[in-house]
Amino acid sequence: GENVGLHLPTLSVQEGDNSIINCAYSNSASDYFIWYKQESGKGPQFIIDIRSNMDKRQGQRVTVLLNKTVKHLSLQIAATQPGDSAVYFCAETYYGQNFVFGPGTRLSVLP
């Protein structure tokens, strides 16, 4: 759960394709997970969340999958649009404590 890394991994997708962003979390006791989108110069924006008693949750164009066995979280974005270009962070917490963000992935949508 350390926030290290000067070079964000980048995912480039073609407009209209589906995107999958992955995240490995650190604490097996974490019970709540969130995906955030952060555009340049702005604060993180909530996208979707999931509790540890679920393994899938869907929103509008987004789906989050949780695999507790391997401590893995993924965000799927359907029909990716140019406005989806941003840095995406996963975050985990245990009962509201120890809120830890993952290192982030930069999503670049190609026209």
Place this chain on the structure above:
Amino acid sequence: DAMVIQNPRYQVTQFGKPVTLSCSQTLNHNVMYWYQQKSSQAPKLLFHYYDKDFNNEADTPDNFQSRRPNTSFCFLDIRSPGLGDAAMYLCATSREQGGYEQYFGPGTRLTVT
């Protein structure tokens, strides 16, 4: 309408000169958080208030303090800023602790000269 407001958006301070960043919220949320975010890194939680109860993260330096005089306002005080404290400082709120969405402000970018 802005729900989490941070002032100023940009702050320049001198090495060792105390600086205060402010955050206010119109959501009437119980929990307020302060994060530090350095360039190309993830936000790192410094501390949070649950109502009036202060919760400091174990690795937050003593140089960072916080005050929450009422539900709406929360301040971040950096007693003696060093060059390594230059970063974006993000304030966030949530209705309760636990599994609740956090609402972030736009951040204050701090420069230390």
